[in-house]
Amino acid sequence: MLKRIPVEQVRLGMYLHSLCGSWLDHPFWATSFVIEDMATLDKLHNSPIREVVIDTSRGRDVDAAPLAGSADEERLKAELRQAGDFPHASSQPSIEQVSLDEELQRAARILSQAKREVSVLFKQARLGRVVQADHFKPLAQEVANSVLRNPAALISLARLKAKDDYTYLHSVAVGALMTSLAHQLGLSPAETEHAALAGLLHDLGKAAIPLEILNKPGRLTEAEFDQVKAHPRAGRDMLVRAGVQSDMVLDVCLHHHEKIDGSGYPDGLSGQAISLYAKMGAVCDVYDAITSDRPYKAGWHPAESLKKMALWAKQGHFDERIFQAFVKCVGIYPTGSLVRLQSGRLGVVLDQSERSLLLPRVKVFFSTKSNTYIVPEVLELGTAQTNDRIVGHEDPQAWGIANLDELWTGIPGRRP
Incomplete structure (x- = not known):
């Protein structure tokens, strides 16, 4: 049974069916979940949201007797997990969050290391060698851990890449953004790590594009754009030859340029035919691309970029719910704005x-x-x-x- 109640009446164990108000006003990505701890409850009480809708068939009723203590609370949590109402419980590794200042120096070192390793990867691919994709798993973990400690540090530093470093550091930036978005969506630790790796490897196929086309300052000809549109399939083929078995990594590489309205490439997929992971990759790829300086244009400011992307989402380029979750990752006014x-x-x-x-x-x-x-x-x-x-x-x-x-x-x- 659904009940609309004031936020002051929300208690531990209630199942939130929906939050009444703009998604910009509340601090959660999901709008349907169980209130399992005081931190979540306090966050809701301190938000601008004034009313919620609860589902008493899936959680505690407003008239239910108060919990007797910690033992009852833990019993309730166990029952809810067993019933499947806790999809994200303990979904993320325990990594201590730190301040921006604490993480910046460490993030700078990770970026420097990543730039070297990704540049070697692309050189191997351009020479036609079988790339060593497994070599990037530790780097993906480093990227993921940095983002989980403080997402703003690595993501914002990566946005400051020089024009000549775009190809290499774009991959690192997308890996960091994918990690943050996976965390926001409540994906498992394994999925989050795969998301970081998918971001690092998503553009490998660009190694098959001639540099004069890749760095061309002017408008591409139709024939040149056809070569660019071939890079997702070329990248996936390289990863398959390298022995990559992660479906997520292969799918993001192949389909990160697909659009919800079916106007993307290489397969012209639309709507639900595009996986969650490819939808994530599309948003993260575009955001870093348009906020970065390129050989042929200066990057847009982060806040301006989000406004453009919000319009494109309404036009059918992105999944709007994925985009809304992404905004929660970087903020309406991203770090550095x-x-x-x-x-x-x-x-x-x-x-x-x-x-x-x-x-x-x-x-x-x-x-x-x-x-x-x-x-x-x-x-x-x-x-x-x-x-x-x-x-x-x-x-x-x-x-x-x-x-x-x-x-x-x-x-x-x-x-x-």
Whole structure:
């Protein structure tokens, strides 16, 4: 039986059928799940959501007697898991989360290592050798662990890749984004690790594209684009010859350019014919591609890119629910974004907040009123300590800000 109740009446053991309000207002990807612990309950109570719909046939009723204690709580959890109502229970490895500052240096080292290893992989493929794909499993695990410790560090650093490094670091960035999205979707540890590996290897087929086409600054001819469209199948064939047996890795490599409306390539799949993993790969691939500097264009700002992708999702390019989950990974204002606050100050986004996608942690450093730099200050938006809020994103070039990346990484001249 479904009941609509105020959020204040939600208790442990209730099954949330749906959350009443915009998906932007609540801190969860899933809208149907069991409230199993106090951390989840507190997160719901502290969110803007004011009403929920519970399913009393799948969880505790609002009139049920209170739990007697921890033993009853654990018994309830066990019963719910046995009934299949806990699909994501203990789905992720226990990895301690750390601050952005703590993870940045480690993420920079992983990027440097990954750049070397992926460049060797592509050179092997261009020479026609059988690639050593198994060699990348430890690297995939390193990428996954970094993202689970702090997703913003590796994902945001990878976005700062130089034009000449795009081919190699794009693979690393997509691996990191796939990891974060897998975690957001509640996939198992094994699936999360495979997602990281799929991201690292998804574009291997580009090694079969002549460099003059791959790096062409102008518009491709129809014949040249046909060669580009052949890269997913070429990559999958390379991975099969290398002995890769992961269905996820092979599928993401082959189908990450498919679109929900059937206009993608190489097979023109549509809707449910595209696997969850390929849908994930499509979103992660496009986001990194359009936010990165390329030989033929400058990358778009992260917030602007998400707006473009939201439009493309409505037009049938992406699965909209997968895209919404992706936004929860990177934030409405991703780390490294330049934003304008209501006070007239400019700031760079440091970290996301569990309270709301619209309330990230921001370092303000510039006054638009006096057109000058000010003493940097870190603001925890949405807390009692500050009444300021974000009113939009800004273009750093429009304000002559050349050191934006240094301001949030703390690393002078940061380029992977």
